[in-house]
Amino acid sequence: xxxLRRRLTRAGLPGLLxxxxxxxxxxxxxxxxxxxxxxxxxxxxxxxxxxxxxxAAAETKAARVQIVPNPPAVAAVQWLAAxxxxxxxxxxPSRTTVADLARWKAALPYRLRRSFLCSxxxxxxxxxxxxxxxxxxxxxxxxxxxGCRLFGHILSAIKPGVSEIxxxxxxxxxxxxxxxxxxxxxxxxxxxxxSALPHGRATALxxxxxxxxxxxxxxxxxxxxxxxxxxxxxxxxxxxxxxxYAAVLEAQEAAVAAVRSGVSCGEVDEAARNxxxxxxxxxxxxxxxxxxxxxxxxxxxxxxxxxxxxxxxxMVITVEPxxxxxxxxxxxxxxxxxxxxxxxxxxxxxxxxxxxx
Amino acid sequence: xxxLRRRLTRAGLPGLLxxxxxxxxxxxxxxxxxxxxxxxxxxxxxxxxxxxxxxAAAETKAARVQIVPNPPAVAAVQWLAAxxxxxxxxxxPSRTTVADLARWKAALPYRLRRSFLCSxxxxxxxxxxxxxxxxxxxxxxxxxxxGCRLFGHILSAIKPGVSEIxxxxxxxxxxxxxxxxxxxxxxxxxxxxxSALPHGRATALxxxxxxxxxxxxxxxxxxxxxxxxxxxxxxxxxxxxxxxYAAVLEAQEAAVAAVRSGVSCGEVDEAARNxxxxxxxxxxxxxxxxxxxxxxxxxxxxxxxxxxxxxxxxMVITVEPxxxxxxxxxxxxxxxxxxxxxxxxxxxxxxxxxxxx
Numbered sequence: 128x129x130x131l132r133r134r135l136t137r138a139g140l141p142g143l144l145x146x147x148x149x150x151x152x153x154x155x156x157x158x159x160x161x162x163x164x165x166x167x168x169x170x171x172x173x174x175x176x177x178x179x180x181x182x183a184a185a186e187t188k189a190a191r192v193q194i195v196p197n198p199p200a201v202a203a204v205q206w207l208a209a210x211x212x213x214x215x216x217x218x219x220p221s222r223t224t225v226a227d228l229a230r231w232k233a234a235l236p237y238r239l240r241r242s243f244l245c246s247x248x249x250x251x252x253x254x255x256x257x258x259x260x261x262x263x264x265x266x267x268x269x270x271x272x273x274g275c276r277l278f279g280h281i282l283s284a285i286k287p288g289v290s291e292i293x294x295x296x297x298x299x300x301x302x303x304x305x306x307x308x309x310x311x312x313x314x315x316x317x318x319x320x321x322s323a324l325p326h327g328r329a330t331a332l333x334x335x336x337x338x339x340x341x342x343x344x345x346x347x348x349x350x351x352x353x354x355x356x357x358x359x360x361x362x363x364x365x366x367x368x369x370x371x372y373a374a375v376l377e378a379q380e381a382a383v384a385a386v387r388s389g390v391s392c393g394e395v396d397e398a399a400r401n402x403x404x405x406x407x408x409x410x411x412x413x414x415x416x417x418x419x420x421x422x423x424x425x426x427x428x429x430x431x432x433x434x435x436x437x438x439x440x441x442m443v444i445t446v447e448p449x450x451x452x453x454x455x456x457x458x459x460x461x462x463x464x465x466x467x468x469x470x471x472x473x474x475x476x477x478x479x480x481x482x483x484x
Numbered sequence: 485x486x487x488l489r490r491r492l493t494r495a496g497l498p499g500l501l502x503x504x505x506x507x508x509x510x511x512x513x514x515x516x517x518x519x520x521x522x523x524x525x526x527x528x529x530x531x532x533x534x535x536x537x538x539x540a541a542a543e544t545k546a547a548r549v550q551i552v553p554n555p556p557a558v559a560a561v562q563w564l565a566a567x568x569x570x571x572x573x574x575x576x577p578s579r580t581t582v583a584d585l586a587r588w589k590a591a592l593p594y595r596l597r598r599s600f601l602c603s604x605x606x607x608x609x610x611x612x613x614x615x616x617x618x619x620x621x622x623x624x625x626x627x628x629x630x631g632c633r634l635f636g637h638i639l640s641a642i643k644p645g646v647s648e649i650x651x652x653x654x655x656x657x658x659x660x661x662x663x664x665x666x667x668x669x670x671x672x673x674x675x676x677x678x679s680a681l682p683h684g685r686a687t688a689l690x691x692x693x694x695x696x697x698x699x700x701x702x703x704x705x706x707x708x709x710x711x712x713x714x715x716x717x718x719x720x721x722x723x724x725x726x727x728x729y730a731a732v733l734e735a736q737e738a739a740v741a742a743v744r745s746g747v748s749c750g751e752v753d754e755a756a757r758n759x760x761x762x763x764x765x766x767x768x769x770x771x772x773x774x775x776x777x778x779x780x781x782x783x784x785x786x787x788x789x790x791x792x793x794x795x796x797x798x799m800v801i802t803v804e805p806x807x808x809x810x811x812x813x814x815x816x817x818x819x820x821x822x823x824x825x826x827x828x829x830x831x832x833x834x835x836x837x838x839x840x841x
Contacts, residue, residue: 296660303653
């Protein structure tokens with residue numbers, strides 16, 4: 128909250144309205160599903176409804192809690208407008224619907240309707256959320272290690288004839304037993320020619336006797352997401368398949384090795400792309416190398432071609448190059464990497480050498 | 485799509501932009517995660533990106549597909565503006581962010597920026613989605629029956645000492661094996677005094693030797709959600725517990741019996757509330773009686789006190805009164821009910837007499 132106040136002061140903004148739930152959880156700890164946070168340069172107040180009286184009191188830090196009968200964001204706007212030193216309050220236009228804004232304006236005194244609420248030109252809280260502190264990193268490490276254990280566990284279930292959905296079900300079941308609150312996205316289990324689909328959700332299809340199998344999954348632990356991908360092989364790979372796997376692995380390891388404070392996201396992407404270009408596989412790598420991860424599965428920074436954002440200590444990104452050859456096969460390998468001063472720390476230390484099952 | 489066009493004509497609206505994904509799926513069948521649908525009185529066009537070329541061609545009906553490199557909604561707005569007979573297009577302000585609207589306007593010719601896009605005063609597609617046709621009802625019946633089978637299955641896993649999370653994990657695992665695409669919301673497993681929390685997500689807590697256990701869960705099948713709740717008892721209930729259960733069951737059955745085309749949602753709510761009032765339990769019933777369900781787990785109509793919306797054939801609602809005695813226990817019983825001319829058809833015919841385990 129201190130860092131947020133400094134940003135407010137620097138921006139010359141006397142008030143700020145926060146309604147995006149991950150931002151709110153990040154700033155004051157509240158995890159309920161209906162709330163708004165009003166921040167001034169001196170104080171902060173969380174508005175929520177009567178269902179959350181007990182929970183808000185227990186969870187909220189760095190803000191006073193006020194239970195309101197009307198929509199929390201309306202109450203927050205009205206409270207901000209009533210603060211003597213606040214003549215202007217910012218909101219995030221990418222998290223505010225046209226209908227919400229109309230409702231907020233209608234709840235203001237007539238003279239304030241045109242001028243009080245100000246659409247912020249850039250996100251205000253996301254840049255803070257990019258930089259994880261030690262507590263956050265420790266939770267994310269635990270979440271990532273659950274992912275590694277799941278990968279180890281699921282290997283024994285992978286057999287020709289078992290359906291993709293059964294693999295996903297077993298993986299998700301085990302995630303629950305290991306303490307996950309849920310999965311951070313729909314589990315991807317894509318076998319055979321389906322491995323060439325970057326987003327191949329598990330289907331009722333049976334695993335083939337031979338071919339690649341891509342597993343992309345993540346868990347949620349204390350609100351934080353993990354994300355990892357491994358591609359294994361059923362049966363005996365042909366030389367072309369071995370060669371393609373080795374190329375993706377080399378690209379992935381080159382990108383991981385490029386991670387360091389001060390390096391741009393584009394440079395990390397280029398490290399992977401460069402290897403695949405050399406192997407004439409650049410065109411089969413049809414997406415970005417990675418993305419930030421934290422309270423949401425996709426957060427800034429984007430780790431893609433030409434991205435100028437420089438890595439900073441505390442950022443956690445995924446590094447996940449892949450190649451997709453439609454009708455043939457696909458391969459993707461993904462780690463979560465925490466940026467520190469001297470390099471990058473891989474949070475998902477599961478084996479990456481090609482596993483044949 | 486025909487019904488939508490009639491609504492457009494009646495509203496005197498020449499064009500409509502649809503970006504809410506469940507609305508889009510409902511109207512043209514496309515299930516991807518990035519798309520916009522432009523509708524005029526004569527034609528409809530779906531805009532999506534290159535990742536969905538194959539999928540959009542396979543899934544989309546009643547609209548032409550156009551693959552675009554830029555954001556689909558921007559392309560849809562530009563296409564609408566280029567149609568000769570379209571001088572105005574409506575959008576849903578509750579599904580459009582302030583940032584999106586600014587982006588759409590910026591993509592229009594200057595002379596159209598102020599006047600072309602029109603914020604609709606009421607939802608346009610939701611009223612259609614409320615009325616399920618035979619195909620939809622058949623899918624929802626199947627989804628609801630998976631729920632019933634899950635309830636039957638999970639009874640054998642309920643034992644003192646097993647954790648709530650293990651129960652949820654087993655239930656979700658089985659749901660996957662029965663063909664569910666996922667759960668329609670976070671599974672609620674609330675035991676002992678936790679059953680007094682209306683939204684008690686499964687925790688690591690072990691089931692007690694005696695006490696109520698509330699299970700509230702639903703699956704997704706072909707995009708449609710199911711939703712049901714049963715409350716069972718571990719051990720032998722005391723007279724007060726039996727009495728309270730009987731009161732909730734009577735309230736639930738009274739509300740189910742009140743469901744009929746032409747009856748208002750408020751009357752269904754009142755049927756349940758009236759029974760609990762008579763038993764001096766009305767104050768412990770702290771939420772509405774139910775809600776519509778379909779492609780989203782919560783849809784109109786709201787089945788709450790004073791709601792004037794009249795039930796119509798094809799609506800599917802939940803009927804789920806509950807009582808919550810903080811520090812003691814809670815009980816909720818929920819069915820999905822399809823409205824037809826003569827009454828309501830219960831889609832979740834799992835036993836409701838108190839089960840003692």
